[in-house]
Amino acid sequence: MSLTAKDVDEIMKLLEGSSFDRLSLEVDGLKLELERGGGGAPRAARPARAAAAPATSAAPVAAAAPPPAAKARQSSEAGLVEVKSPLLGIYYRAPKPGEPPFVEVGSKVDAETVIGIVEVMKLMNSVHAGVAGEVVEIIGANGELVEHGEVLLLVRPA
Amino acid sequence: MTIRRILIANRGEIAVRIIRTAQRLGIETVLAVSEADRGSLGAQMADRALCIGPARPSESYLRVETIVQAALGSGCDAIHPGYGFLSERAALAQLCEDEGVIFIGPTARQIEAVGDKLRARTEAIAADVPVVPGGPVGSMSEAQALAAEIGAPILVKAVGGGGGRGMKLVERLEDLAATMDIASAEAGAAFGDARVYLERYVAQGRHVEVQVLGDGAGKVVHLGERDCSVQRRYQKLIEETPAPNLPEDIRAAMHEAAVRFAARLDYRGAGTVEFLYDVARRQFYFLEMNARIQVEHPVTEMVTGVDLVAEQIAIANGEGLRFAQEDIRIDGAAIEIRVNAEDPARDFMPSPGTVSAAHWPTGEGIRVDTHIVAGAKIPPYYDSMVAKIIAHGPDRATALDRLRAALRETRIEGVSTNIAFQAESLADPDFAAGGVDTGFLARKAAQAEV
Numbered sequence A: 001m002s003l004t005a006k007d008v009d010e011i012m013k014l015l016e017g018s019s020f021d022r023l024s025l026e027v028d029g030l031k032l033e034l035e036r037g038g039g040g041a042p043r044a045a046r047p048a049r050a051a052a053a054p055a056t057s058a059a060p061v062a063a064a065a066p067p068p069a070a071k072a073r074q075s076s077e078a079g080l081v082e083v084k085s086p087l088l089g090i091y092y093r094a095p096k097p098g099e100p101p102f103v104e105v106g107s108k109v110d111a112e113t114v115i116g117i118v119e120v121m122k123l124m125n126s127v128h129a130g131v132a133g134e135v136v137e138i139i140g141a142n143g144e145l146v147e148h149g150e151v152l153l154l155v156r157p158a
Numbered sequence B: 001m002t003i004r005r006i007l008i009a010n011r012g013e014i015a016v017r018i019i020r021t022a023q024r025l026g027i028e029t030v031l032a033v034s035e036a037d038r039g040s041l042g043a044q045m046a047d048r049a050l051c052i053g054p055a056r057p058s059e060s061y062l063r064v065e066t067i068v069q070a071a072l073g074s075g076c077d078a079i080h081p082g083y084g085f086l087s088e089r090a091a092l093a094q095l096c097e098d099e100g101v102i103f104i105g106p107t108a109r110q111i112e113a114v115g116d117k118l119r120a121r122t123e124a125i126a127a128d129v130p131v132v133p134g135g136p137v138g139s140m141s142e143a144q145a146l147a148a149e150i151g152a153p154i155l156v157k158a159v160g161g162g163g164g165r166g167m168k169l170v171e172r173l174e175d176l177a178a179t180m181d182i183a184s185a186e187a188g189a190a191f192g193d194a195r196v197y198l199e200r201y202v203a204q205g206r207h208v209e210v211q212v213l214g215d216g217a218g219k220v221v222h223l224g225e226r227d228c229s230v231q232r233r234y235q236k237l238i239e240e241t242p243a244p245n246l247p248e249d250i251r252a253a254m255h256e257a258a259v260r261f262a263a264r265l266d267y268r269g270a271g272t273v274e275f276l277y278d279v280a281r282r283q284f285y286f287l288e289m290n291a292r293i294q295v296e297h298p299v300t301e302m303v304t305g306v307d308l309v310a311e312q313i314a315i316a317n318g319e320g321l322r323f324a325q326e327d328i329r330i331d332g333a334a335i336e337i338r339v340n341a342e343d344p345a346r347d348f349m350p351s352p353g354t355v356s357a358a359h360w361p362t363g364e365g366i367r368v369d370t371h372i373v374a375g376a377k378i379p380p381y382y383d384s385m386v387a388k389i390i391a392h393g394p395d396r397a398t399a400l401d402r403l404r405a406a407l408r409e410t411r412i413e414g415v416s417t418n419i420a421f422q423a424e425s426l427a428d429p430d431f432a433a434g435g436v437d438t439g440f441l442a443r444k445a446a447q448a449e450v
Helices: A005-017 B012-025 B041-045 B064-073 B090-099 B108-115 B117-126 B140-150 B173-191 B248-264 B297-304 B308-316 B396-409 B419-427 B429-433 B440-449
Strands: A022-027 A030-035 A081-084 A089-092 A114-120 A123-128 A133-138 A144-146 A151-157 B005-008 B028-034 B048-053 B078-080 B134-136 B154-162 B165-170 B196-200 B205-215 B220-232 B235-241 B268-278 B283-290 B333-340 B357-359 B366-370 B385-393 B411-413
Touching (some): A089 B064, A114 A151, A114 B064, B005 B012, B005 B064, B012 B028, B012 B041, B012 B308, B012 B366, B048 B064, B078 B308, B090 B108, B108 B283, B117 B248, B134 B140, B154 B173, B165 B173, B205 B308, B220 B248, B220 B297, B235 B419, B248 B268, B268 B308, B297 B308, B333 B396, B385 B396, B396 B419, B419 B429, B419 B440
Parallel strands (some): B005 B078, B028 B048
Antiparallel strands (some): A022 A030, A081 A151, A089 A114, A089 A144, A114 A123, A133 A151, B134 B196, B154 B165, B205 B220, B220 B235, B235 B333, B333 B385, B357 B411, B366 B385
């Protein structure tokens, strides 16, 4: 089986209509890679990451093209505290791949509670809540680049 | 590999400069910004701005790992380091090499080779490039012999010194022993290292540098020279090309020496070989090589028509040199002044703040490289250089006229600048005649005090 130009066109249309930014297709030794916007997907540091990181394979589909700066929060409730990333890096919500996230919506946290990890070139940095209360919304996306000062989650202070 | 998205690891005017070329080439840009630069012109122009840390450079622009992580995390295939910050840090080039990110600049090894002054000097000698006569001395008899060879006047320099510190002048050879004793004792006390070396003292020197481009495989071309002799405390303020009133044989020999030096290293990318021209002796000596794009690169671009940043990107992209030496033509002359946010009336104190109004000059042959627009903030954490005004003309006199007129047209409000001070230098008859030495501004200041 091989792909005709028409097939490729169709696949491109499928990608365009989807919510994905990148598509990787392998058929009988033929490899097709499509990417929205022509940009590269985010990458983590090259050698195998230390055990702490989930999503080791950096699955192409999950690793979407760069998100538009900070994501908009949905909670409009007043008085919520923003927990921000203390540095730029790749944000992970769980200590290891396959393990449950450090916190979920509804989790009770105190100032010392670890709410995630930010990786900078294989160096894992714990992020603390810095406030006591209840997690109301998770904003940072797992496995994605977060900026210094980007909001990771919202906490309703106790 | 094709470069499609570049992370710019710099700020200010050079970030804007790099973004402009990238946009023209259809390459996406991601600008790394500190908290203080979130609202900068570069951040607005780039396809994406990523905050990498607090304002203090040591916590943002100087973080090698953070820069590379930002590039990887935002899908960039290349990093442009600009000048200053990490541009000549071999560690950044090395980490890029390890991570498969293209470093738009020389290899880590080349940066190391030219970054160490003693090693660079050794490389220069090996490339048959003249260096300032002198060298380390272990004993007084060695010193006497070397001094006789160099000839007076001589500088006794502390090995641990630098930037003008730890130097003593010996006018007559018979004073050498006494001065060496004092210099060695002082060096021991000041730098914890009593070793000294001797160097020929150049009473009247000009700073002339040669722009080169190398393909990384031994092929190197030069794009003429720049005269940067108008300096204040080793800081360049006015740069121009061609170097005025430089003997043609010297000019040609400098170009060839710079190419030899870079070719010996298989130099990759844009670089500048700096020389000290000894006016009285009609000789030039290697000073150092800057392994990056230079602040004053626009004057070269104006007379050659070559976009040096585009060539840096092409070389990094594996396209090699896109022209031969004979394709480089020097068209007329270009002069640049650096606009610094500083107050000449208060001993050139930096003048950070918010720019309330900015009017930059336009007109034939005028180019302005800046990130300063009305409302721009000049944070106190960074270099005070905020713009470069460049004038090009068919000859030096025309370029100078255009530059003077351009300065009259320039209005920056809200912060102090050195524009009026720069205009005075341009009006000076010695500068107008061309070919002043590095003592020009110091002499003017001394005269003003009398």
